Amino acid sequence: MKSGDGKNNHPQTVGAVALDNLGKLAAATSSGGLVGKWKGRVGDTAIVGAGIYADEKLAVTCSGDGDAFLHQSVAHKVASLYNLKGYSLRQACREVIHNDLEEKCAGIIAVDHQGEAVIETNAGVMFVGSMVNGIPRTEVLRPMKEFSNVIWETNELVAHLQPNPLTPGATILTRKNINGPRSIFQLVLSDYVAMMQGARTVANLLCEKLGVHRCALVSMPEFDKPAYIKVFKWYHNLFQIQNTLFHSTVEYFNNKCKYAYTLTPITTDSISSPMGLGSNSEPVFVNMLGQDVYLADSMQFVLEYFMRFHEDLPGAYYVSPSFRGEDPDATHLNQFYHVECELLGDMNVAISIAEGYVAHLTQAMLKQHSSIILNTAGTVSHAQELLKNLEKPLSRVTLDQAIHIMPSSDCLEWVQEGQPQFGRKLTGKGERVLIEKYGGAVWLTEMDHLGVPFYQAYVEGSGRSKAKAAYLLLGLGETLGLGERHSTSEMVREALQHHAVPEDSYKWYINMRQVIPLLTSGWGMGTERYLCWLLLINTNAAILFLFPCFVQHFLKISHECITNWLADL
Structure with a gap:
């Protein structure tokens, strides 16, 4: 054993306690020699009652400053507390170290007749070996x-x-x-x-x-x-909140908007990101039964198809996982649940529907889970304030306007590092600056077109430089992404060429507009980002999964282990 100051480097006392298969107890200890002892003393720890004790109920041995053990009769005090006062073995050892040896370097090992073994120490390091049922173990104990x-x-x-x-x-x-x-x-x-x-x-x-x-x-x-x-108990609460999120989503789109729910596939060969310039994540590639496909990051294209599948359909929506081929961090996940819709009309209509959805969802959360929100976030005022702000349209700020009010250069960056021709974007810090300036929620609009995917429509009069796209900045930053689509096949071809995207995988997307030209807009919201805002979580978005399912740094637990665990509970 060594004291915390690192000065006492000699071998120290060696002690042992044992309980055999007949229930007999024994204790042993060495003298520790002359090193560090008062003049005339030779290892006070080895004196019975001071640093060693055994009877029919317990065995105790000690190590440390031997003179302190002699003065305080440490081993005997442990036995007295155990035998006479009814202390547990751990309580007895702990009290003696705390009350009688607080200023000394001390360690106690003990075992009782029931087989309870205790190690207590206030030292910086204590070396411990044990043998239980024939299994040996050595440890360096740092309390x-x-x-x-x-x-x-x-x-x-x-x-x-x-x-x-x-x-x-x-x-x-x-x-x-x-x-x-x-x-x-x-x-x-x-x-x-x-x-x-x-x-x-x-x-x-x-x-x-x-x-x-x-x-x-x-x-x-x-x-x-x-x-x-x-x-x-986090996931008990999270399960309830996720349930409300799903059913409130269906209620809003089905009852209030009269949109149709779409059962979308999970795999596709027409990915919405990346597709040349403006794409910001890699696809997740899989080989399914010999066919190369991708796990979908979005099923926006399917929603656009269904808008033409049913005449006079006001909108379509779904709730489904989204997969991104990138490493997760504290605020960005590579798998999350996506609420996405496509609707008739331009970007202004889409913004109105999105604001209505966020208000509807937040009202439902406050109505059903205000106590959970309060206990987790410490307040519900941020949700109440957002509802008040949503009584009228939220503020909108173009990217160009936002750049002029940024307080420092680290609030914005190039879409592609070192290549200013592809445009600019706000960093996470820049998004938070806007959120704070506009009272908790704001729309960022008219991004540089080469900084967004090709399918976003051009802002008229911008010379193809600006996109009819918007981000709802809330909580961690971008929580909902929105855009107006190209309505004709000619517009799509022009955008594909502008973004250097081959037409091969998007011929059907072009042909769809040749058959039925249609002006639609759409948006998608990551549910975990909304919940991060609702519960004021800003350090670890991954805890919003009921089961670990992101690609990096996850736990591999077998189905059998999980099943057995739940059964036991």
Whole structure:
């Protein structure tokens, strides 16, 4: 054992406690020699009652500043608290270290007749070896002292309430030994089983105390922390919110807008991004039964087709996953749920429908889940303020206007780095500047055309430089993307050529307009981005998945493990 100051480098005391298969207990300790002892002393730790003790109920041995053990009769005090006052073995060891050895370097190992083994120390490092049921183990124990609000613990695990939690009751379950693996999936089998059993116990405790049916488990390995599991009731609440989001979406489009729901495919060979200049993400390629296809980032083209499929249809919509071939970060996901619609009319009509949808959805969330929003976000005022602002059309700012009011150069960038001919765009910081300036929500319009996909219509009189496109900036930034389409085949061909996109995969898109020319507009909203705004989440959009499903940094848990876990709970 070593003190925290790193000055005490000699071999230190060696002690051991044992319980055999007949229930007999024993303790042993070395003297520690002359090093670091008062004159005339030789290893005070080895004196019975001071640094070693055993009877028919427990065995105790100690290591550290031996004279302190002699003065305080440490081992005997532990036995007295256990035998006479009814303390648990852990309580007894902890109280003695805290009350009698607080200013000293000390460690205690003990075992009782029931097989409970305890390690308690206030030292910087303690070296521990064990043998249980024939399985040997050695560990370098670095005690973690900063825990507060501990709700459950064992000799190896501790569960404590998370400071500043995202949702009430969020709890961290971690190993006390901080020198082990950083991921629970790197633990040896026995430790992994112990961790999962501990998680089940803690989850049951939280369910009982918080009055919920299920708790979520999240493991996010960190370099400077031991393997841990976060246990919280977040997903119980999220499940309710997602349910409301879907049904409120259907209610708005079906009852208020009279739009038709479209069952869209997931795979396609006509992707809406990337397609030359203005595309901002890579497609997700898959080979299905020998055919090369992509997982759809959007089914906008299908919606445009259905607008011509049914005469006088005012609009069509769907809710479906969107796939993007890019690494996720704290605010951008490569798989998310997309609410998308296509409708008759120009961009102004689309903006009106989008604002109506956001208002309808926010009203439903406040009506059904105000307590969840309040407990998670700490307020509902941002939602109430948005509804007030949506009583009239939201402010609109063109890209050119926005650029002139940006406070610094890091608020904007080139669409393609080092190539100004392809246009400009706002950075995340620039979007947040606009959001703050306009009271929480604003439309950014008329983007540089080479900075958006080809299918957006041109702004009249702009010389093909501006697009009839708009972004609703809310919360993290762009939350809803909107645009007016080219109404004729000639316009589409011109845009394809302008954006250097081959026509081969888009012949049907051109022919569709030759058969039925039609002016439509459409928009899509990432549901997770809306929920980030609603719940004031600005650091980790990935927690809005009920199951981990983004490409990078996800947990691989077998179906059997998940099934067994849910069954046990």
